[in-house]
Amino acid sequence: MVDRNSNVTADRASSNAYWSANIRIILISLAVWFFCSFGLGIILRPMLSGIMVGGADLGFWFAQQGSIYVFLVLIFVYAWRMNRLDKEFGVDE
Amino acid sequence: MDQFTLNLIVVGITFAIYIGIAIWARAGSTAEFYAAGQGVHPVLNGMATGADWMSAASFISMAGIIALAPAGGYEQSAYLMGWTGGYVLLALLLAPYLRKFGKFTVPEFIGDRFYSGGARLLAVICLIVISVTYVIGQMRGVGVTFGRFLEISTDMGLYIGAAIVFVYAVLGGMKGITYTQVAQYVVLIIAYTIPAIFISLQLTGSFLPQFGLTGTHVASGTEFLVKLDQVVTELGFRAYTSETANMLNMILFTMSLMIGTAGLPHVIIRFFTVPKVADARSSAGWALVFIALLYTVAPAVGSMARLNLTTTMWPNAATGNALDGPAITREAIDSNPELSWIRTWEKTGLLTMTDLNGDGQIQYFNEPAATAAANKALAAANAALAAAPADADRTALEAAVADATAKRDAALATDTLGGQTLAERGWVGNEVTKLDNDMMVLANPEIAALPGWVIALVAAGALAAALSTAAGLLLAISSAISHDLIKGSINPNISEKGELLAARIAMTFAIAIATWLGLNPPGFAAQVVALAFGLAAATIFPVLMMGIFSKRVNKQGAIAGMLVGLIFTSVYIFAYKGWFFVPGTNMLPDTPDQYFFGISPLSIGTVGAILNFASAYIVSSVTAPPPHHVQELVESIRVPRGAGTAVAH
Incomplete structure (x- = not known):
């Protein structure tokens, strides 16, 4: 009885740890997501107007090209990190 | 061979392929009809999602909206970032958890998580308003493309398009739609990129339009974008790369498109079709790969045209x-x-x-x-x-x-x-x-004097984009009716066979209504997109996110949040665009100087979403927490293991 209860507690603790690790990965990813699009593409564009990419400035390039590439890499890195996390905590399928 | 015959042959071949796939991929069960039996490979699902997502608006209109924007093309980058960045939110915040939940529709999750038939019904209403407004534009796109390239009337074009969708959507449900969408994706991406490559080579000598955009304009020897800015400013237009006049509005507009994308039911249900939770994550990535192929080319297509x-x-x-x-x-x-x-x-x-x-x-x-x-x-x-x-x-x-x-x-x-x-x-x-x-996309090959088969391909691509999105929307509508309304509340004891029949009848009705609306467009085809994205952003996205990430948000909170988001957003849009888009009934003039803090009706979804979150949290904090079994449900969707065993009902 005592044994089972401690298992349940251990499970609960492990799933809480899994969830907070997941949240941490999400928050880091969202920070990158926000920075490349809203940050470099919109808010910081006037400050970066001196850096040129082809015929346009860096902010313009991020708004029309760069942010999309970052989004792509971001999703795959997230998927890879989560798969690793799933295995670590033994919750993968 | 003349252009008309060429168009007819190319479009005819693609239609024959779609119908062939429909016969091969018939649905035999509700699981196949609603979620393609949850056995679609993540890469194929990504491709189908790409076709499902990229509508007539993405294929036909977006490049022109960016290239011809009076305020300059840069400001319209909101479309490029918004319609791709939403997939990051889907992958991180929604898709894996909803796949783990393992049911068929978005309202079903909302009903179970918030233990309320009322919440489910409210979600059904939002879903139908979003999807029906969205489908009108697709049907118009089909009609216009037929009218332009096949020299038949727009109405006749609509009937033909509706008949094709009828065959594969009613017969195959999600299974037929998914595999047809894979074929449609291939058609539309070839049709979009081939003219772009030719034109990029002509203008900039760069094989990849993405590099052509920032490359050198061969004829003048200056950078392409510098050349474009010089030519248009000389003629009195604003430069393509000019700064936005209203940064706040651009931020809110981009955000509305992002969270609106993540909240569109016909996109979300695509992630119910993959076998595992891990597949839902990677499938969002694959979807974005296939979408990015078009979206990174679009600004080049528009500016070069x-x-x-x-x-x-x-x-x-x-x-x-x-x-x-x-x-x-x-x-x-x-x-x-x-x-x-x-x-x-x-x-x-x-x-x-x-x-x-x-x-x-x-x-x-x-x-x-x-x-x-x-x-x-x-x-x-x-x-x-x-x-x-x-x-x-x-x-x-x-x-x-x-x-x-x-x-x-x-x-x-x-x-x-x-x-x-x-x-x-x-x-x-x-x-x-x-x-x-x-015109920018449709006339692109002609402006650049490309061969006739490229023009025919663009016609087939535009039809593929409109038909694939229409089918996805129609499935979302019909499953909400047969699964959430009929099985969920009117007749819970309906047999599997009965529900499948109901789904097919609902699909038939949905197609008939969409066709009728396409024939008699309510004169607001352009504005409805604002409503669809605004409502998806202000109602469905917040409520799904809170359902997953909070155990404390309860039934009362979710209903209050959805109502506040729904009412606030639609009233703000109607105030400028007219009540239910009836011309002349707007209370305020639809001009930027009249907008609150310069926030346009297109961008208001973000504010609606914030109000939704805020009211849900406030109402939840003063009412009783959700019952124990609901908290268990939230625990279970947060962990990937066990998705395969999820039951259908």
Whole structure:
């Protein structure tokens, strides 16, 4: 009885740890997501107007090209990190 | 072989493929009808999601919206970032958890998580409003494409399109739709990128349009974007790369499109079709790979088509300054076979030209503010005169026209372009009186004088984009009716066979209604997109996110949040666009200086979402927490293991 209860507690603790690790990965990813699009593409564009990419400035390039590439890499890195996390905590399928 | 026969053959082949797939992928169970038996490979699902997502708006309109934007192309980057960045939110915040939940529809999750039939019903209403408004645009896109390329009436084109969707959507459900969408994706991406590659090679020598955009313009030796900015600013337009005048609005608009994308039911249900939670994550990535192929090309397509068009109108602009040489002449347009595409498009009404000053040339430029306002007033005075009954006293009206003409002439004498006043140049106004956004993509191969089969391919691609999105939307609507309304509340004991039949009947009705709305568009086809994204952003996205990431948000909170988001967002849009889009019923003029803090109705979804989150948390904190079994449910969807065993009902 005592044994089972401690298992349940251990499970609960492990799933809480899994969830907070997941949240941490999400928050880091969202920070990158926000920075490349809203940050470099919109808010910081006037400050970066001196850096040129082809015929346009860096902010313009991020708004029309760069942010999309970052989004792509971001999703795959997230998927890879989560798969690793799933295995670590033994919750993968 | 003439262009018409070529179009017919290419479109015919693609349609035969879609119907072949439909017969091969018939659905035998509700699991297959709603979620393709949850056995679709993540890469194929990504491709199908790409076709499902990229609508007539993405394929036909977006490049033109960006390239021809009066405020400059940069501001419209919101579409590029918004319609791709939403997939990051889907992958991180929604798709894996909803896949783990393992049911068929979005309202079903909302109903179970918030243990409330009312919440589920509210979600069904939001879903139907979003999907029905969205489907109208697709049906119009089908009709217009048929009308332009296959020389049949728009209405007939609509019937043919509806018949094709009927065959594979009713027969195959999600299974038929998914595999057809894979084929449609291939057609649409080839159709979009091939002309872009040709044009990029012609203009910049770069094989990849993505690099062409930031490459060098071969004819002038300067950077392509510098060249484009020089040509358009010389003619009085704002530069393509100009700063936005309203950064707050651009941020909110981008955010609305992002969270709206993540909250669109027909996109979310695509992630119910993959076998595992891990697949839902990677499938969002694959979807974005396939979407990015089009979205990174789109700004190149639009801006290159614009430069090509401008240098056609001003031959000297290709290598030097536009105004140093003459404009194109009407005679050249009518006799030169290379310019026959201009006449073709004039027939469609998407492009109109009038030689206002009668000098035999067509001057394409942006009227400076005073001239533009004076020309508008003159046109109104002339219209009033023309509309007056024959027996009325016309002196006052004639005097008004004379007065408006004098004011216009005064404006022409003061407004300058390229160092000379318009009066000195002998111009009275911009003679390209209409240039539709949709032309940029559809006429692109003709503007660049590409071979006939490329033009036929663009027709097939536009149809694939519109049909695939229409099918996805129709599935979302029919499953909400058969699964959430009929099985969920009207007749819970319905048999599997009965539900499948109900789903097919609902699908048939949905197609009939969509076709009817396509034939009788409520005159607001362009504005409804704002409503669809605004509502998806303000209702569905927040409630799904809170359902997953909070154990404390309860039934009362979710219902309050959805209601606040729904009412606030639709009222703000209706206030500017007219109640239920009826013209003339708007309470405030639809102009930027009238918007609260400059926030346009297109961008209001973000504010609606914030209000949704806030009211849900406040109401939840003063009411009882969700029951234990619901908290267990949230625990279980947060962990991937066990998704395979999820039950269908």
